[in-house]
Amino acid sequence: MTNWMAELSWSALEERVAAGAVVLLPVGANESHGPHLPLGTDRICACGFAEEIAGRIDAVIAPEIPWGFRSQIKTGGGSHWVGNIGLDAEVLVGLVRATIRELAIKGMTRIAIVNGHYENVWFITEGCELAVRDLDAQPGGDLIIQTASWWDIVGDDDLGAIFPNPPESIEYEHGALVETSIMLAMRPDLVAADKFPQHGFKVFPPYDVFPQDPARGNETGSLATSNGANAEAGAALVKLIADRMADGIRTELKAGPSHGA
């Protein structure tokens, strides 16, 4: 049984929604992640987590938003790398806003956004806020939107339990140990294990300068080394994150148990 909306007929979708299916909306990016990971890493992770969650709660997955807000030097390596196709903020806000509004108008009023790209966070928030305003939704009403980014689900204690040498901070984890491990679990065929970045994280000044100068960034498009990344750790992370995201959706969106539960 597929959980992807685009693979269902309209009548099959109608049945799933009538049976109480929540809709998941993955949001990704096309962004440099070092020489060892694909540009679509954030989209692949968002869709991968959505598939894991959908299997746990019988959710339907809406077509993902493949683009994200433009990469920043301090948080994503910068937008100067070839392949970094960043959206203007208002375009991303508009995509999120219009998608929620359209889902809700068609009766899909319980929506969970699964974000895979750090720079998207506030623009997803704004898309939700504007959709709520468009639909005049109120707390306790039919429309409930939950947003979550996978890295917020992982604590330092989790990383300490999974990795012998855990990263100093999840903040430096763009293209590094954690994200590379998740990709080794989800799509090992797309990871170049012989091209792991070897550099540590760069300490940036507590301000930004525009136009952004690529020379201020680091040399790989990853924020730190991915040495130590492995599929076993990645699988543990995927399970932990998907379990907790599904629990959050069950709680907030009253999603049902999976067929297998």
Ligand SMILES: [Zn+2]
């Ligand atoms: Zn990423």
